[in-house]
Amino acid sequence: MPDLSDLVSRAREGSPRAVAQLVSMVEDGGPAVRELAAELAPHAGHALVVGLTGSPGVGKSTTTSALVGELRRSGRRVGVLAVDPSSPFTGGALLGDRVRMAEHATDPGVFIRSMATRGHLGGLSAAAPQALRVLDAAGCDVVLVETVGVGQSEVEVVALADTTVVLLAPGMGDGIQATKAGILEIADVFGVNKADREGAEATVREIENAMAMGRRGTGPQWRAPVVRTVASAGRGIDELLAAIDAHRAWMDAHGRGDEGRRRRARAEIEAIALADLRAQLRAVSGSAALDTLAGEVATGGLDPFVAADRLRSAAEVDGG
Amino acid sequence: MPDLSDLVSRAREGSPRAVAQLVSMVEDGGPAVRELAAELAPHAGHALVVGLTGSPGVGKSTTTSALVGELRRSGRRVGVLAVDPSSPFTGGALLGDRVRMAEHATDPGVFIRSMATRGHLGGLSAAAPQALRVLDAAGCDVVLVETVGVGQSEVEVVALADTTVVLLAPGMGDGIQATKAGILEIADVFGVNKADREGAEATVREIENAMAMGRRGTGPQWRAPVVRTVASAGRGIDELLAAIDAHRAWMDAHGRGDEGRRRRARAEIEAIALADLRAQLRAVSGSAALDTLAGEVATGGLDPFVAADRLRSAAEVDGG
Structure with missing residues (x-):
């Protein structure tokens, strides 16, 4: 058994190897997780957690990778946590898309970890916050949580983010994507990727119409902006990041800056x-x-x- | 509050309306579920539960619909339970494909229910067996459980089936579908749908290779057959049903006929x-x-x- 304090110290100094080992420990969910949580607790609570989600094929990995580049240009340290619900049916997209992240693999300011969740003691809700805490303690300013696939687990991960980006693409859902219950409630920012393709404007309109009909409670409301991107060409990514930062600033200005962190802690406990x-x-x-x-x-x-x-x-x- | 005994009696006489009401009750998960379970328990345990699963796009709904037709021709009463993990990201396929089931909607020997699982008290594992028990008590000989999407919940549903059919299609996973961990363990029958398309034989070979490498414990082993289908044209569906029936007969002959039912009960409890x-x-x-x-x-x-x-x-x- 490795010395945990030592591992945590090295992770805090930015050792990618120590970070990788700690995330693996969390993923394994063994008895050491308990001790690790105690070691990490005092160093947590700084990183902004951004969830990225959407149907398969909308370009989540490409967008995540482009966002990493944009964040690095703004001088921020970045963690990426790609969550794979470990279905035997996920298909080939996951492995193929991971390759796109390779350009950031050698950047010391970027930690990339993917995380399988099947079999973890407390499921996604327990494992993901622990992995986030590792990346947080390692000095990440922003952690991007990218969820693959569809289903309940995705929604759970999104619930752990400070800011949630829902990605859509033209021609994916034939008018059903955006109006489905739930999507409006979780999105803080909408990204319409592949915005150079036919149908992109219809997708934008669909989201805007759905938002015009929906309500999100009383009091001052953040209105989720719709950003057009072509992630594969790097277009619109600066705007996407600006929208994410604007959401953060709005939450801080309205005294709700710690809402995500508290929600995360509640779910985890x-x-x-x-x-x-x-x-x-x-x-x-x-x-x-x-x-x-x-x-x-x-x-x-x-x-x-x-x-x-x-x-x-x-x-x-x-x-x- | 409706009279439960009365509702159960009418469901057992084959009233589609009573069946629909009971499945909705189960889905709502209110306090009446407890009483309902007590009413249904004595009438349960006859139906064969067949799980159908696979990635989006392989043709699950089309295959399910074709199987319903084949089962009806063999004189059996059929229930269909389409499980929707209720993700906001499921997209349009679900609603579109449901239409294909419409041809059976007026057949009094067929009960079709789709079931959303979000928010149910005990999750999928608790709600699905209860819905199965309703269809069972209503006199279904076979209940087809079709799961939509990917993820943990799908695997859970499959665990509730007596016989699990894993559907694949050419060109979906580029050699990754069949070899992914887990798929071999859950499949009792493989269906390669869209078998008239390019790459179908490669998909068949892939499954067979993966099976040749895998082991499934000791003792006499059922060897999952691979059936080629073109569900949209009704081709191969008779063979698919024959393979399902063969699995059933094999389990009975090996004293394992009640394994699925017991597994279901364990998961439910x-x-x-x-x-x-x-x-x-x-x-x-x-x-x-x-x-x-x-x-x-x-x-x-x-x-x-x-x-x-x-x-x-x-x-x-x-x-x-």
Whole structure:
């Protein structure tokens, strides 16, 4: 077992190797994660976390890579956390697109880590904030969290960001993308990528129409700007970053600068507490008790809610 | 509140309306779900559950629809449960493809329900088996569970099936689809759809090569067949159904006929127990306790694991 204080010190001095090791530790989710969290806690809370999300094919990786370049030009240290929900069905896009990030791989001001989340004790909600804390402690000014694919896990990651960028592209959803419930609530900035393609203006209009209809609560509201980009050519990326920075400034000016950090902490604490409870249940699940209950439910002799009550009682007795 | 016994009786007589109402109840996840489970339990355990999964674009809905037709021709009553992980990013494919199922919508021997899972108390693992139990009790011989999109939730649904069909199509993953970890473990039958397109034979070979390398434990092993289909033209669907039935017969012959049902019950019981624990935590989360803890974690004054311990202690005290 490596000396954790030493690893953390080296990560704070900017050693990419130490950062990589720490993120791997978080990903593995072993018992050392607990000790690591205690080591990192005092050094956390500085980085701005920007979530980037959108359907497969909109150009998330290309946009992320272009944003990294723009952030570096503005002199900021950057972390990239690419979250892969580890589906066997993700297909080839992920690996192919990673190659685009290669141009930043040798820049000492950039840390790039991808993170598989299957099997992690507390799921994405617990692992991602821990990985963010590593990158934060390593001195990143901005951490870009790029999520791959679709589904619940993506929304969870986005919930951990200070600023969320939703990327769309023309011709992806035929008028359905932007109006789907949920997308308006999570977006702080919209990026319409591949803006040189046919249908881009229709996509922009669609977002603007959907926003005009939607409401986001009472009080002063941040209005999510729509930025046109052609990430593969580096176009519009400066505007995209300006929109991200503007959102940050708006939140600070409205006394909401720590909202993202608090939301992240809340989700993380809950996820860890839940993982502990799950582990307690699993300890019982390994025993014959669950098999017996499952057999009774399978044959219709018992309903699953009663079975669940019995399982919980067993866990409480076992767990002390 | 509707009379549950009455609703269940009407569902068992084959009323599509009663079935629809019961699945909606399950989806809503309200308190009635508990009572419903008790009503349904004695009537469950007959239907064969077939999971269909694969990347977006391989033709899941078309294949499901064609399979429904084939099952109807063999005189079986069919349920279809289309599971939508409710991502705002699913895009247009879902709604568009649903249209293909319309040809079966007026057949009294077919129940079609799609199910959104966001926000359900116990997540997919709890809601899907309950919906399956409704369709089972309504007299379905076979229930096809079609999952949309990618990610963890898909794998969870597949774990609930007696027989899992993994669909692939040429040119989707450029040699990565089939060799990805996980796909071999879950597939009982492979369908290579769009088999009239270029690259189909390469996809078949890829699967066969990956299977030749993989192992699936000791003892007698079912070897997943690879079936070529052109679902849009109805080609190969008879073979696909024959492969599904062959898997079923093999499991029965090897004394493993109830494996799927037991696995389903185990997952369901665990999911419900966990949801109850989560609800207990949430009750505390609503209070000032979590906010205070989150604030301390956000500023680095406390690490999240210690915060989680405190949250759990509070929940135990509160929960009695």
